[in-house]
Amino acid sequence: MLTLLLILLPIAAGVITLLAGERMAKQLALVGGLASLGVAVFTWLQFDPAAGSQFGFKYAWVASGGISFAAGIDGISMLLVLLTTFLTPLIILSAFKNEYKNPAAFYSLILFMEAALIGVFTATDAFLFYLFFEAALIPVYFLAAIWGGENRIKVTFKFFIYTIFGSLFMFVALVYLYYQTPGAHTSEIAAFYQLQLSPTAQGYVFWAFFIAFAIKMPLFPFHTWQPDTYTESPTAATMLLSGIMLKMGVYGLIRLLLPIVPLGMEQWGFLAMILSVIGIIYGSIIAIQQSDMKTLIAYSSFAHVGLMAAGVFSSSLNGLQGALIQMLAHGINVIGLFFIVDIIYSRTKTRYLDQLGGITQSTPHLSVYFMVLLLGSVALPLTNGFVGEFLLLSSVFQYKGWLGAVAGLTIILGSVYMLRLFQKSMFGPKSKWVEGFQDLTASERAVLLPLIVMVFWIGIYPSTFLKITEPAVNQLLQLVNN
Amino acid sequence: MYPIILLSVFGVVTLFLGFSKSKNILLPSTLLFLAIALGSNFVDWGKGPFLYFYDMLRVDNLTLAFNGIVLISAFMIVAISGGFQDNADAEPAEYYGLMLFSLVGAIMMIGFDHLIMLFIGVEILSVAMYVLTGSNKRNLRSNEAALKYFLMGAFATGFMLFGMTLLYGATGSFQLVAIQGFASNMAAASQSYIFYAGLLLLLIGMLFKVSAAPFHFWTPDVYEGAPTIFTTFMSTIVKTAGFAALFRLLNHTFAIYNFWWIVIAAIAVLTLLVGNIGATSQNSFKRMLAYSGISHAGYLLIALTALSKPTQNAIIFYSLAYSLSTIAAFGVLMLVSKEKTIEGQPNERYEAFNGLAKQNPLLAFVLAVSMLSLAGIPLTAGFWGKFFIFTSAAERGIMWITVIAVLMSTVGIYYYFRVIISSYFKEGDTVKIRVAPFYQIILVLATFLTILFGLAPGIFEKLI
Numbered sequence: 001m002l003t004l005l006l007i008l009l010p011i012a013a014g015v016i017t018l019l020a021g022e023r024m025a026k027q028l029a030l031v032g033g034l035a036s037l038g039v040a041v042f043t044w045l046q047f048d049p050a051a052g053s054q055f056g057f058k059y060a061w062v063a064s065g066g067i068s069f070a071a072g073i074d075g076i077s078m079l080l081v082l083l084t085t086f087l088t089p090l091i092i093l094s095a096f097k098n099e100y101k102n103p104a105a106f107y108s109l110i111l112f113m114e115a116a117l118i119g120v121f122t123a124t125d126a127f128l129f130y131l132f133f134e135a136a137l138i139p140v141y142f143l144a145a146i147w148g149g150e151n152r153i154k155v156t157f158k159f160f161i162y163t164i165f166g167s168l169f170m171f172v173a174l175v176y177l178y179y180q181t182p183g184a185h186t187s188e189i190a191a192f193y194q195l196q197l198s199p200t201a202q203g204y205v206f207w208a209f210f211i212a213f214a215i216k217m218p219l220f221p222f223h224t225w226q227p228d229t230y231t232e233s234p235t236a237a238t239m240l241l242s243g244i245m246l247k248m249g250v251y252g253l254i255r256l257l258l259p260i261v262p263l264g265m266e267q268w269g270f271l272a273m274i275l276s277v278i279g280i281i282y283g284s285i286i287a288i289q290q291s292d293m294k295t296l297i298a299y300s301s302f303a304h305v306g307l308m309a310a311g312v313f314s315s316s317l318n319g320l321q322g323a324l325i326q327m328l329a330h331g332i333n334v335i336g337l338f339f340i341v342d343i344i345y346s347r348t349k350t351r352y353l354d355q356l357g358g359i360t361q362s363t364p365h366l367s368v369y370f371m372v373l374l375l376g377s378v379a380l381p382l383t384n385g386f387v388g389e390f391l392l393l394s395s396v397f398q399y400k401g402w403l404g405a406v407a408g409l410t411i412i413l414g415s416v417y418m419l420r421l422f423q424k425s426m427f428g429p430k431s432k433w434v435e436g437f438q439d440l441t442a443s444e445r446a447v448l449l450p451l452i453v454m455v456f457w458i459g460i461y462p463s464t465f466l467k468i469t470e471p472a473v474n475q476l477l478q479l480v481n482n
Numbered sequence: 483m484y485p486i487i488l489l490s491v492f493g494v495v496t497l498f499l500g501f502s503k504s505k506n507i508l509l510p511s512t513l514l515f516l517a518i519a520l521g522s523n524f525v526d527w528g529k530g531p532f533l534y535f536y537d538m539l540r541v542d543n544l545t546l547a548f549n550g551i552v553l554i555s556a557f558m559i560v561a562i563s564g565g566f567q568d569n570a571d572a573e574p575a576e577y578y579g580l581m582l583f584s585l586v587g588a589i590m591m592i593g594f595d596h597l598i599m600l601f602i603g604v605e606i607l608s609v610a611m612y613v614l615t616g617s618n619k620r621n622l623r624s625n626e627a628a629l630k631y632f633l634m635g636a637f638a639t640g641f642m643l644f645g646m647t648l649l650y651g652a653t654g655s656f657q658l659v660a661i662q663g664f665a666s667n668m669a670a671a672s673q674s675y676i677f678y679a680g681l682l683l684l685l686i687g688m689l690f691k692v693s694a695a696p697f698h699f700w701t702p703d704v705y706e707g708a709p710t711i712f713t714t715f716m717s718t719i720v721k722t723a724g725f726a727a728l729f730r731l732l733n734h735t736f737a738i739y740n741f742w743w744i745v746i747a748a749i750a751v752l753t754l755l756v757g758n759i760g761a762t763s764q765n766s767f768k769r770m771l772a773y774s775g776i777s778h779a780g781y782l783l784i785a786l787t788a789l790s791k792p793t794q795n796a797i798i799f800y801s802l803a804y805s806l807s808t809i810a811a812f813g814v815l816m817l818v819s820k821e822k823t824i825e826g827q828p829n830e831r832y833e834a835f836n837g838l839a840k841q842n843p844l845l846a847f848v849l850a851v852s853m854l855s856l857a858g859i860p861l862t863a864g865f866w867g868k869f870f871i872f873t874s875a876a877e878r879g880i881m882w883i884t885v886i887a888v889l890m891s892t893v894g895i896y897y898y899f900r901v902i903i904s905s906y907f908k909e910g911d912t913v914k915i916r917v918a919p920f921y922q923i924i925l926v927l928a929t930f931l932t933i934l935f936g937l938a939p940g941i942f943e944k945l946i
Binding site: 063127134138142145146152153160164165168169172178 | 896939
């Protein structure tokens with residue numbers, strides 16, 4: 001029942017925020033987000049990693065068709081639910097300093113988004129999963145298209161059509177799988193794991209899933225919607241997209257693609273791996289050349305997600321554990337970085353690196369927070385990025401040595417673009433844009449401080465989080481290897 | 483059975499009510515009549531099947547369900563038809579009378595068990611629609627539309643009649659049961675080309691009525707030219723009745739499935755392509771809805787192509803979902819286009835919706851939900867409609883057609899979202915549109931049902 005509460009609480013908070021009107025919107029939304037976080041932490045405290053799916057519920061939905069409204073939390077879900085509920089209040093808080101028109105709608109959309117994301121991460125029925133997968137798109141589309149930048153309409157439209165195009169393929173695959181289940185059909189994901197499909201059929205289903213999730217993450221060459229959308233969206237939407245929504249794709253690979261079509265993986269996994277590795281290098285090289293800070297981080301995110309996908313496609317314990325911990329770490333880092341870009345932009349009205357410089361001179365706090373997040377992002381040991389990247393790279397090495405070597409370039413390229421970002425914006429002579437730059441306010445610090453704590457927590461003692469997911473990942477790998 | 487008798491009587495009564503001085507009595511009385519007919523429809527629920535008129539008409543739960551959709555749609559359409567008072571030329575009594583009569587035709591089509599009954603039903607429905615299409619007498623476009631519709635429709639009816647004759651020649655009977663028996667014998671033993679030819683011609687006639695490609699050319703012009711309220715009527719009731727009749731016909735000739743499935747499949751694919759690709763290049767919202775109507779005929783044809791166990795429910799659910807959204811969309815279009823005119827004509831282009839959400843959040847929301855439902859986005863009834871259609875194709879094992887339909891759904895999102903973008907994200911001169919309370923209730927009801935069926939399609943399942 002806790003799962004149901006986790007899904008419904010943000011919806012209720014969203015509706016209350018919407019109805020309460022403009023004045024109280026911010027505060028109510030924050031309370032709603034924090035309440036969800038409270039419930040998630042409470043769930044975590046009671047959670048037993050070894051016990052499989054817990055706190056679930058199941059109601060008949062289309063009873064005669066065996067389709068049910070069912071969700072539950074296992075280790076993999078738990079981690080992502082924690083990530084979602086941890087980041088959402090921070091995203092809400094980070095938007096406090098900006099004045100948005102019609103704030104009630106703005107904040108309630110963020111909460112609706114949270115509900116849909118938790119739904120995706122906990123659904124145990126394939127069609128419920130699909131429903132939330134699509135439903136998550138609508139709030140973020142409106143967030144980006146109403147409160148975004150100049151080209152927002154065109155860019156978000158492309159994003160919307162692109163992603164829905166992909167997920168419709170997944171829909172066809174799910175309908176197909178549903179009809180392969182024996183007896184009176186059922187759409188439980190666990191039942192899909194038991195299907196013994198022919199290799200040819202698995203190949204088709206593999207591609208249907210792959211396209212859906214590759215567009216969502218995005219992987220090369222399906223990424224063309226991403227940088228524009230990240231750049232044009234308001235920062236809160238960009239954070240939702242990069243911090244959490246991107247993880248829906250990786251989660252889909254882990255939850256559906258690997259265990260349902262292991263033979264499809266055997267046939268096509270190598271190609272998928274190659275695409276992921278191309279994405280890593282390609283994203284990094286483009287990131288090095290960017291001068292818009294937001295676009296730069298967008299491409300860095302594209303590169304990072306390539307590595308996560310590569311880890312998943314290696315279908316090893318290290319790869320999956322690495323991908324999961326990296327999802328957590330990447331969510332935290334990227335949100336922090338986008339927030340810092342937003343802080344700089346709101347004070348200087350520019351995001352271009354060649355117009356910035358010398359910010360460190362007047363901002364000791366900002367510089368430290370920025371540096372820590374940045375080091376987390378380039379995977380310095382003792383920060384959160386290191387654990388995931390280490391596990392991921394080792395899994396790719398085991399898969400194919402030379403691929404691991406190519407993927408390993410990400411560490412070097414990552415430091416190049418990240419340090420360039422820091423150097424060009426923060427050091428050097430003070431440009432005319434950064435005159436009178438104020439250091440962080442209390443509310444900005446309130447957003448960054450929890451992020452920094454998490455950077456070190458995951459970096460120094462990752463097993464808090466690794467042990468949540470380990471039994472579930474092992475179980476999953478057993479399915480794959482049978 | 484009761485609705486046929488009641489509606490015929492009520493139609494005549496409505497004509498006489500036209501003699502009274504006050505035109506205001508017509509709308510409420512028609513609504514009352516429709517409500518009575520709707521109630522009487524469900525008296526026989528669960529008791530059937532009954533056969534009437536020397537076995538020419540069948541009343542079973544399937545018939546009653548389709549009747550229910552048609553009558554509910556008619557009720558909602560009549561409820562939002564209050565605009566006639568503004569037009570001096572209008573003859574509301576005749577319009578309402580014709581609508582009631584045409585519903586009799588629709589119900590005959592839905593329940594036919596004899597080809598003559600099908601023909602009579604189609605003619606009653608069509609002739610009324612020809613007249614209603616041209617009801618805006620002083621408008622050139624309306625006249626053109628009526629003439630076009632009439633000429634093309636008469637031609638299609640000719641095909642249909644020809645087909646029926648051939649079927650009679652082959653089987654010696656107009657009864658569906660006899661045709662079914664003949665078809666199953668034929669599948670086993672000898673082949674009759676007369677039967678095939680008759681069936682094909684009959685199908686052509688019917689496919690014309692539901693505006694499937696390549697018999698769709700009349701649709702955009704007629705939908706655009708007709709007064710919007712009758713366009714709504716055409717695109718919901720005629721389509722629902724047409725598909726109910728097609729379902730009955732194909733169900734009874736299932737024995738020769740191998741013969742016709744590829745024909746219907748080809749037409750379904752063509753319809754999807756024409757409807758969706760045609761809709762993308764439209765500048766007029768009303769014309770876009772005409773093409774969207776074509777594309778939805780394509781989705782319904784997929785269900786007919788499969789004709790598996792879930793098909794019946796799929797068609798019923800899809801028709802209902804499609805009707806609700808279409809009525810809501812046209813309802814908003816009528817309000818908006820009346821408010822914004824170009825050279826005295828209602829502005830039906832996308833630009834008319836610019837900035838709608840600012841001053842009229844309710845209308846914009848109703849429109850957005852109906853577009854999301856037509857596009858088949860989850861949490862709306864339209865999603866489950868598509869879902870049931872795709873599952874019926876999967877049950878029969880035809881996945882390739884589903885892939886085409888899915889690709890076309892993506893195209894659909896492009897044109898359905900254009901109006902959402904206009905109303906929410908674009909700036910426009912914002913006028914507060916006054917909406918009559920009853921009108922508002924109908925729009926909210928359509929939206930509410932769309933979301934309700936989207937959240938819990940199981941509710942509907944329990945009803946059937």
